[in-house]
Amino acid sequence: MAKHLVSAGGFLDVDPERAYEHAKAAMARAGRVGLVREALGIAAYHVEKYDEAVRELRTHRRISGSNDNIALIADAERGRDKPRKALELFELAGELELDNDARTELVIVAAGAKSDLGDLKGARSLIEAEDFTQKPSGALVRLMAAYSEVLRLHGETEMADKYEELSRRTAKATGTLFGDEEPDPNLGVEIETVEEIPDEELIEPEDQAVDEEQSVGEAVDESDEANTDASTAADSAAADSVDADGAAGGEHTPAKSKTHVSDKELKKVKVSDEEIEAELDELLEDAEDEGAEDDGADETSAADELSLAEHSGADVSAKDSDTANSEGSNGSYRLNGNQ
Numbered sequence: 001m002a003k004h005l006v007s008a009g010g011f012l013d014v015d016p017e018r019a020y021e022h023a024k025a026a027m028a029r030a031g032r033v034g035l036v037r038e039a040l041g042i043a044a045y046h047v048e049k050y051d052e053a054v055r056e057l058r059t060h061r062r063i064s065g066s067n068d069n070i071a072l073i074a075d076a077e078r079g080r081d082k083p084r085k086a087l088e089l090f091e092l093a094g095e096l097e098l099d100n101d102a103r104t105e106l107v108i109v110a111a112g113a114k115s116d117l118g119d120l121k122g123a124r125s126l127i128e129a130e131d132f133t134q135k136p137s138g139a140l141v142r143l144m145a146a147y148s149e150v151l152r153l154h155g156e157t158e159m160a161d162k163y164e165e166l167s168r169r170t171a172k173a174t175g176t177l178f179g180d181e182e183p184d185p186n187l188g189v190e191i192e193t194v195e196e197i198p199d200e201e202l203i204e205p206e207d208q209a210v211d212e213e214q215s216v217g218e219a220v221d222e223s224d225e226a227n228t229d230a231s232t233a234a235d236s237a238a239a240d241s242v243d244a245d246g247a248a249g250g251e252h253t254p255a256k257s258k259t260h261v262s263d264k265e266l267k268k269v270k271v272s273d274e275e276i277e278a279e280l281d282e283l284l285e286d287a288e289d290e291g292a293e294d295d296g297a298d299e300t301s302a303a304d305e306l307s308l309a310e311h312s313g314a315d316v317s318a319k320d321s322d323t324a325n326s327e328g329s330n331g332s333y334r335l336n337g338n339q
Helices: 002-011 016-029 034-046 050-064 070-079 083-095 100-116 120-128 138-153 157-174 205-249 263-268 273-338
Strands: none
Touching: 002 016, 002 034, 016 034, 034 050, 034 070, 050 070, 070 083, 070 100, 083 100, 100 120, 100 138, 120 138, 138 157
16 A cells, blocks of 8 residues: 555656556555545546545545645636635635645635636736745745736736746746646656676676686697607607617617607597498408408317327227237137147
8 A cells, every 4th residue: 555655646747647546556455544545636636537536635634634635625626617616615714724835725726716707807816915925935836827827818918928937937946847847757866877888898607617618628738738749759868868878888779660659640640430440341351361260270170180089099999909819829829838
């Protein structure tokens, strides 16, 4: 409810329809609160819903006992085409204790009501009875503007222009809006100028992290290359030292292989997938050929072993036969000897 009341007050001058909707929303939540009925009555008056405005403002006056909005009630009665009701409220105001601004506003409404009834002389006399030397305020601005309109109706254009100009100056001095002025929606808003940021500075954190990783990777690659070059130089120096020692001792040191490739050069070598597949096919063919040769050698060795075993068996048989013959001859010799 409170938020709707604040919104209604904020939008009242710049967007009365929206202010009225907020006041209705507050009314739906707290219809027995006098402040809510007042907000709805004022918002209804600004959107020219005069019947609702009179009802809500009279209810607020009855609940709170305040006469601050009596001029609005009288002007809403004029909006309902009831100028005599407005004059009745003006006559009633003599018995009420009103501050200077509220009484001045009611005089302006009463002058308008007399103009609605065609009593231009009575309207002029009501306004001229007021004090134009009072303290500058919004009520004084509207009083002089109303007097300027009455003078125009009486045909006194030059005097009317003077009072209109005086009213505009007073409005500017007091910060009051004149009748034909519209409120500034940016009133009270501080506007700060922000310097434009170059696109280079608008780097996303993820992109910055990727750039840092790439820079770190490049630094690591450079470090590896430097270490590789240093190790290659050290190997060359060691080889030169060994060659020198061998030459000094008269010993022959084999020359360094011409097919030696450094790690740095190996990194630069690029081998395609077709070359790798061809190399694998050659290795598989060599392996199959070696397997076939091994199988032939195994079969040959097995045949040799079998032939050797047959020869050994024949020799054994021959030896057994000779042994048997010798035993037989010995037996018959013993038989003959016994005989």
